[in-house]
Amino acid sequence: MARLFLSLLSGAIFGLGLxxxxxxxxxxxxxxxxxxxxxxxxxxxxxxxxxxPMAVAWQVSERMFHPVLGGAFPERPKREVGPNIVIGSVLFGMGWALAGLCPGPALASLSWGGVGGAVFLLAMLAGMLAAPPIRARIDRLTLKRSSMDIRALTPDYAVSPQIDPSDLAAIKAAGFTTIIDNRPDGEIPDSLQAERMRLAAEALGLTFVSNPVTPGMFTDQVIETQRKAVENSSGPVFAYCASGNRSSCVWALMNAGAKPLEELVGAPARFGYNLTPLVPMIEARARR
Amino acid sequence: MPIDWIYGFLGGLLIGGSATLFLLFNGRVMGVSGILGGLVDGTGWRDWAERAAFLAGTVALPAVVVPRLWATETHITDNYLVIIAAGLLVGVGTRLANGCTSGHGVCGISRLSLRGIVATVFYILAGGLMLAFMRHVLGVI
Known part of the structure; x- marks a missing residue:
């Protein structure tokens, strides 16, 4: 009840101030x-x-454990400024100039703003209803140009440097169905560990395979696990480690004898992975 | 018109004061487009009553008090095409940007939030250009 009363009071003072x-x-x-x-x-x-007063209020809130009526203070805003903020603010500024109203004053003057004010408010509500799909579209368009780097060795197998759980939506959107994590958990912070990634990937309906590779240790077991994951995948496979180098090496080794040596070394080379030191090992496996 | 500036400043203090109450008591950022938009698109239904109470206050107190004390002319254009276009732009824009004059402007800048500052710079720039174009080039508003 106190929360509702404070909300009403705050809204009332706000309207009067406007x-x-x-x-x-x-x-x-x-x-x-x-x-x-x-x-x-x-x-x-x-x-x-x-x-x-608000500058003071933020300072005061830093010295309080929680708001007077309980709950928590808003988190610190993120530093990053996404395209939605810029695009949205430009559209808002244009509308603001056209009618001379923003959301607060449109509400405060509703009772005496006449038909024009009411029509503005209705159009604004319609705009708010239309915003979520537009935002999703902007997100999709900009995600593909994010820092994430998909390096396709073949149409069905891509490698990448370490990814973040937030990259998975874009990876799925790019058509991949299986994610292989070739990085041992010991190398990375908690937020990027295999189980965290698995939860995030499976939540999106992606298959997740953890196949950690210690640098230089391309054991038969690692290669077999990778091969099975690729064979069992219903679609293109996305493998990552720290740089994408290990994921490329495992790919070359599991295809030894099945693909020409030039391709096994040449495809990763296009992305800067030097597999020449691995050639004797690839040739040895091809002879098996 | 310095008297307008004084009223502006006093009204501003009330706006900041209401944002202060909302923050220190309820722990909420007073952003009108967020409070209203969350009710419109369903993302804020969990605390709908608090939102509705705030909005009711915003509409009700001015409705009761203002007509007795001040002039209540909003001078809004009578060109309904312009009004509808403006409303749609404000609705979509504030929700994409996650805030308007109150959330990004008042609450964001006072916290030195980069997002709030960037948003405010962009909506004022876009507003200035739009107004210059529509008023001084096309002569529509």
């Missing part, structure tokens, strides 16, 4: 944006007046 500040008058907002016409600086005073 009305007093003049922000419910669209000419004030448009005047602030009208740098080439009759510029009106009022909005800067409103922003300044609002930021001052």
């Amino acid at each position: 009305a007093i500040s003049g922000m419910t008058d669209t000419t004030k907002v448009q005047g602030w944006l009208d740098v080439f016409g009759h510029w009106d600086p009022t909005l800067a005073f409103v922003m300044g007046g609002a930021i001052l």
Whole structure:
């Protein structure tokens, strides 16, 4: 009950502040944006007046264990600025200029804003309803250009440097169905360990195989496990280690004799993996 | 018009004060597009009552108090095409950006959040350009 009352009170003071500040008058907002016409600086005073107490409030919140009514304070905002923030803010700014209203004043002036104000609010609600699919689309388009690097040795087998659980959606979107982790857990922080990856991958419907390779130790068991994982996969396989080098070596060894030596060394070389030291081992396996 | 600036500053203090209450008591960021948008797209239904109470306050107190004390003209354009376009842009844009003037502007900048600062720079720049184009080039608004 106290939470509801504080929400109501906070909303009420907010609405009153908007009305007093003049922000419910669209000419004030448009005047602030009208740098080439009759510029009106009022909005800067409103922003300044609002930021001052809030700057203190954030400091105070750092010294409190939890909010007065329980729960937790909001987490520190992430440092990264994604494309959604920039694209969204540009669209918002355009609409803000057109009508001179943003969401707060649109609500505060609802009771006296007439038909125009109500129509604005309805259109805004429709826009909010339309936003999630648009956001998903932007996410998909930008994920493919993320730092992740898919290096296809064949159309059905790609290698990559260490990935993060958040990369898995893009890997799935690129058509892979099996993920092979060739990196021993001892090399990596908790957040990237095989079990964490397995949970994230299986949640997306991907098959996950942990096949750790200690550098230089290409045992028969490692090669067999990799071969089985590839054979059992319903689609293209994505293998990763620290750099992608071990995943490439295991691939070359498991295909020894089945593919020409030039391809086994040449395909990884396109991505900078030098498998020449492995040639005697590949040739020995091919003779078996 | 310095009297407008003074009212602006006083109103701003109230806005910041309400954001302070919401943060220190409820532990919430006072961002209107987030509070409202979460109710619209379902992502905020878990605490719908708190959100609804905030929004009710925002609409109700000005409705009761303001018409008795101040002029209530919003001077919104009567071109409904412009109003609808503006509403759609504000709705989509604030949800994509995860915040508007209150969330990114007031709450973000006061916390020196990079995202809030970047968002505010972009919506003011885009707004300035849009206004210049629509008012001084096309003469629509």
